[in-house]
Amino acid sequence: MNIFTAYRDHVLDQVAALVAAGTLPEGLDTSRVAVEPPRDPSHGDMATNAAMVLAKPAGLKPRDLAERLVERLSGVAGVTAVEVAGPGFINMRLDPAVWLECLRDALRAGERYGDSGIGGGRKVNVEFVSANPTGPMHVGHARGAVVGDALAALLDKAGFAVTREYYVNDAGAQVDALARATHARYRQALGRLSEDDIAAMLARKEIEYGGDYLVPLGETLATEFGDRFADAPEAEWLAPIRDRAIAAMLAMIKDDLAALGVAFDTFTSERDLVGAGRVDETLAFLEARGLIYTGVLEPPKGKAPEDWEPRPQTLFKATEFGDDVDRPVRKSDGSWTYFAGDMAYHRDKVDRGFEDMINVFGADHGGYVKRLQAVVKAVSDGRASLDVKLCQLVKLLDRGEPVKMSKRAGTFVTLRDVVDRVGKDVVRFIMLTRKNDATLDFDFAKVTEQSRDNPVWYVQYAHARACSVFGHAEELWPGRDLSPAALAEAPLDRLDAPEERDVIRLLAGWPRLVEGAAEAHEPHRVAYYLAEVAAAFHGLWTKGKDDAQLRFLMPDDEALSLARLALVQGVATVIASGLQIFGVQPVRELR
């Protein structure tokens, strides 16, 4: 339960009472009323802006309205003090028991602590990765994979019905190019081509993909087909080789994703959509609404192609929905553009019942956002909406020096390389330590170092320390039930040190943080919050070194120790709950 939402309800109850009493007019918009922790803890436990946002429409001065609210709020259960501050803030102090109850909630809920119902079971489609099935995943894909997966987990925790989806671009020129490169490797496996021949073909741009990851596939195909396609015309081998190459690449990608701990609910094939006539259907749907027409586009400014020729083409009226220009749906050879496939794809999502969609893309797709949002509006008659999270570049570093990427065709730093080197948990956490639209430095030396400025380690250290306290407690009181459920019954009111109260309030903020991060589609907030929890816990730990009375385990006072263990367990629980969103395993000890 979000304790701040509970008190917001209390505030709104009192606002309603003022309306009933005639102090406030009917029909006030209370959506901007917020109850939140004050930035400065000395102001109290909770603050509300209610008086300031309601004063104007009510024709009152903020402070006057605040005074009226304060009178009423002082009677609310759990509120021990209320006062007006600054321009009209209302600061509330709560009975410590309110916060202690939050800790009890956390202990009883375990990793489910922070689960929320704000999603109301609403279906959300999170599309991410969607890398072309033409080769292994590289580090650039890793960020999108982790951001998408964590965002999905976050939304799931917030009560949305989430589908993780991968769009497979298995139609179009890219996969034909893949088939040609695969055919060359197949001929190589049959001894018809040498490595030098392949290099020469690459240089002449006869083939596009030179990576040696196609070598084993070539060998497999040589076994399957013998020399049947070795000298056959392309028309004969293109389709069968393409099919096998796509399947093989997709299997490789799924493997790479599994190494990162990412799995999808749905893979949607572009080829299947086209084959099922979904593009034609979608075009007909839009045509019926007057959104498809034949027209001539202006040449793009600043980058006029040499061979630009104005010509009439089939266009989608994207400008009707806020895009800059209308977008072509057919290439000059009459085939669909990639965009046409995407129109059908997003219509398909709408047909499957999704009105909330999120796409996680690389920053190089920035120019694509508006037209996709236009399409989503158009194919859903305005019901559905699309949020696009653009992930900026990951800069790979080692001790501050850029990691050199080989220019040789087909070689790059793969996702697998990075996971093998630092482990999936480190990759996942670090990828979530920046908001998606900021570039991210990934320094191999830094992310594996054990120090304060490595957030993964710092958070894990806090969890391990918490576990360590329990190890000692079991030695002190063998056989004692130290389960979270048992600790929830401990005399928590013994937790009266200000430092302890601060940590409890922080933990009580976890449900609120989950909801805020989910609504904003910002999983990185969890990383900062966890670092804050870890810092608070490390601080508490050190307090126990300075002042023996503040140690978690007091051998002479079992009841107090149990109460403090409850707090320690609360910290561990919240960290575990947060790491679960990230798909990171909390560690019980560090070596």
Place this chain on the structure above:
RNA sequence: GCGCCCGUAGCUCAAUCGGAUAGAGCAUCCGCCUUCUAAGCGGAUGGUUGCAGGUUCGAGUCCUGCCGGGCGCGCCA
């Protein structure tokens, strides 16, 4: 030329639908280990939030115009 993103302390970054005195870490300086992991903790120093206007009770956040950086701009995906 146009569109999108970014610009916060020396460095890397936070800042809760617009909230109160803009916060952390690193670096620099000063403290804290017979005691639950000092791989840690506490304190100090450090700011015209790129610039100039505007909106309002209140702006890092919203609007306009500049400056600087990144990405993108028909028949690629």
